[in-house]
Amino acid sequence: xxxxxxxxxxxxxxxxxxxxxxxxxxxxxxxxxxxxxxxxxxxxxxxxxxxxxxxxxxxxxxxxxxxxxxxxxxxxxxxxxxxxxxxxxxxxxxxxxxxxxxxxxxxxxxxxxxxxxxxxxxxxxxxxxxxxxxxxxxxxxxxxxxxxxxxxxxxxxxxxxxxxxxxxxxxxxxxxxxxxxxxxxxxxxxxxxxxxxxxxxxxxxxxxxxxxxxxxxxxxxxxxxxxxxxxxxxxxxxxxxxxxxxxxxxxxxxxxxxxxxxxxxxxxxxxxxxxxxxxxxxxxxxxxxxxxxxxxxxxxxxxxxxxxxxxxxxxxxxxxxxxxxxxxxxxxx
Amino acid sequence: xxxxxxxxxxxxxxxxxxxxxxxxxxxxxxxxxxxxxxxxxxxxxxxxxxxxxxxxxxxxxxxxxxxxxxxxxxxxxxxxxxxxxxxxxxxxxxxxxxxxxxxxxxxxxxxxxxxxxxxxxxxxxxxxxxxxxxxxxxxxxxxxxxxxxxxxxxxxxxxxxxxxxxxxxxxxxxxxxxxxxxxxxxxxxxxxxxxxxxxxxxxx
Numbered sequence: 001x002x003x004x005x006x007x008x009x010x011x012x013x014x015x016x017x018x019x020x021x022x023x024x025x026x027x028x029x030x031x032x033x034x035x036x037x038x039x040x041x042x043x044x045x046x047x048x049x050x051x052x053x054x055x056x057x058x059x060x061x062x063x064x065x066x067x068x069x070x071x072x073x074x075x076x077x078x079x080x081x082x083x084x085x086x087x088x089x090x091x092x093x094x095x096x097x098x099x100x101x102x103x104x105x106x107x108x109x110x111x112x113x114x115x116x117x118x119x120x121x122x123x124x125x126x127x128x129x130x131x132x133x134x135x136x137x138x139x140x141x142x143x144x145x146x147x148x149x150x151x152x153x154x155x156x157x158x159x160x161x162x163x164x165x166x167x168x169x170x171x172x173x174x175x176x177x178x179x180x181x182x183x184x185x186x187x188x189x190x191x192x193x194x195x196x197x198x199x200x201x202x203x204x205x206x207x208x209x210x211x212x213x214x215x216x217x218x219x220x221x222x223x224x225x226x227x228x229x230x231x232x233x234x235x236x237x238x239x240x241x242x243x244x245x246x247x248x249x250x251x252x253x254x255x256x257x258x259x260x261x262x263x264x265x266x267x268x269x270x271x272x273x274x275x276x277x278x279x280x281x282x283x284x285x286x287x288x289x290x291x292x293x294x295x296x297x298x299x300x301x302x303x304x305x306x307x308x309x310x311x312x313x314x315x316x317x318x319x320x321x322x323x324x325x326x327x328x329x330x331x332x333x
Numbered sequence: 334x335x336x337x338x339x340x341x342x343x344x345x346x347x348x349x350x351x352x353x354x355x356x357x358x359x360x361x362x363x364x365x366x367x368x369x370x371x372x373x374x375x376x377x378x379x380x381x382x383x384x385x386x387x388x389x390x391x392x393x394x395x396x397x398x399x400x401x402x403x404x405x406x407x408x409x410x411x412x413x414x415x416x417x418x419x420x421x422x423x424x425x426x427x428x429x430x431x432x433x434x435x436x437x438x439x440x441x442x443x444x445x446x447x448x449x450x451x452x453x454x455x456x457x458x459x460x461x462x463x464x465x466x467x468x469x470x471x472x473x474x475x476x477x478x479x480x481x482x483x484x485x486x487x488x489x490x491x492x493x494x495x496x497x498x499x500x501x502x503x504x505x506x507x508x509x510x511x512x513x514x515x516x517x518x519x520x521x522x523x524x525x526x527x528x529x530x531x532x533x534x535x536x537x
Contacts, residue, residue, distance in 0.1 A: 124478075296474035
C-alpha cells in the first residue's frame with residue numbers, strides 16, 4: 001500500500017513536471033534573436049554620412065537584421081575600439097565607412113580573422129585581401145567632370161583656392177587629382193592656396209576666412225566636399241564676396257543642391273550614398289546566405305550637378321532613382 | 334659578476350633586436366619611392382605588351398556604327414563594356430576610315446564611305462578614363478589604392494596626346510587611315526553618332 005502510494009505520488013509529480021515544462025515552453029518562449037549587423041561610419045558630423053549610415057541600417061533591418069550604427073568621429077582609435085566591441089559582441093557582418101585608407105586595414109583584418117565579413121562603403125582601404133567587397137564612388141572621374149565645368153565657367157585665366165578633405169583619406173586625393181588632371185592643363189589658371197579643412201564645415205569657414213585675407217582677389221574655390229563648400233560659402237557671404245568667388249563642391253548634399261538651384265553655388269559632384277549603402281547591406285545579406293563571389297571593388301559613378309541640370313536631382317541622388325533595391329554591378333568589374 | 338653578466342646579455346639582445354631603428358630622411362624617402370606605384374613605367378609596359386597587341390581584337394568600327402544605327406541594344410550586347418554601376422557603354426574599336434576634315438579642334442572620319450562623319454576625334458587635351466575602362470584590359474580590383482588606378486589614366490592620356498593625336502592630325506582630308514581606339518557613349522542621349530573616339534593607334 002505504502003509502495004503503491006509512493007509510486008502514485010511519483011507518477012503525479014513527474015506528470016506535473018512534464019506539464020509544467022510544456023507550459024513554460026509554450027507560454028514564455030524566449031524571443032528569437034535577430035542576427036546583428038554593425039554599421040561603422042567615419043563621422044556623423046556631416047549630413048551626407050548620416051544618410052549613408054541610416055540607409056545602410058534601414059536596408060539591413062528590412063532584410064531581417066538588427067542593425068546598430070557606430071560613429072568613429074574621424075578618429076582611428078575610436079574606430080578600432082568599435083571593432084573590438086563588434087567582434088566581442090557577436091555581430092555577423094560590418095558595413096564599414098573607413099576613417100583612414102591605411103590605418104583602417106588592421107581593423108578589417110581583425111574582423112576577417114574573427115570570421116566577420118566587412119563591406120566597405122564610399123571610402124576604400126588600401127588592401128584588396130581584407131574586405132569582402134568595397135563599394136566606392138568614382139571620385140576621380142567626378143572631380144574631373146567638375147574640373148571641366150570649372151574651366152568652362154571660371155575661364156582659363158583666374159585665381160582659385162582648393163579646400164582639401166582629410167589628408168589620410170583616398171577620396172581627398174582622388175578628388176583633388178581628378179580636378180587637377182583638368183585645371184593644371186591651363187597655366188594661367190593659378191591655384192593661390194590649397195589647405196585641408198578635414199571635410200568639416202566649421203573648419204572650412206575658418207580656412208576660407210584666412211585665404212580671403214591673403215587673397216582678396218580670388219575668383220573661385222573648389223571644395224573636396226559639400227560641407228566645406230557650405231563653410232566656404234558662409235565665409236564669402238560674411239566677407240561680401242559671394243558674388244565674386246564661384247564655389248564648387250562635391251557630394252550632392254541638401255544645402256548645396258538648394259544653393260545650386262538658387263544660383264548661389266556653381267556645381268557639385270553627385271554621389272549616391274543611398275545606392276552604395278543599400279548595396280552593402282544586400283551584399284552582407286547574400287554573404288550570410290552563402291554567396292562568396294564578390295567583385296573586390298564596385299565603382300559607382302559620380303554625376304555633375306550644375307545650375308542647368310539641377311532640376312534632375314534631389315539631395316543625395318537623382319529624382320528618378322526610385323528603386324529600393326540596389327542595382328547589380330556590371331560583371332566585368 | 335652576475336650583474337655584469339646580465340648587462341652583457343641585455344646589451345647583446347638590444348644590439349641584435351633594437352627597439353628603435355634610426356634611418357636618415359633620404360633613406361626613408363628612397364624606401365617610400367621604391368614602394369610607390371610608378372604609373373609611367375606601368376603604362377609603358379602596358380602600352381607595348383597589352384594595349385597595342387589587343388588592337389587586333391577590337392570590335393570592327395563599321396559593324397558597330399551599323400548596329401548603333403539599327404539596333405543599339407544589340408550593339409550593347411555584342412560589344413559594350415560597363416564600369417561598376419555605371420550605365421555608360423564603352424567600346425574598343427578598330428577599322429579603316431577616310432579623313433573628312435582636320436581643323437584645330439577636331440578630326441572627322443567616315444567609316445562607311447557615305448561621306449558623312451561617323452567618328453569624331455578631339456585634338457585638345459585628353460581627359461578621363463575612356464581608354465583605361467574601355468579597352469577591357471585593366472581591372473580596378475587588382476589595384477589596392479585607386480589613386481594608382483587613376484594615375485594610369487593620366488599617363489595613358491599623356492601618351493595619346495604626345496604620340497597618337499599628332500600622327501592622326503598630320504593626315505590631309507581625303508586620306509585613308511587605319512586606327513584603333515576607345516569610345517564611351519551615354520545610351521540615354523538621343524543621338525549616339527558620331528562616336529567620339531580616343532585613338533591609341535593610327536597608321537599612317
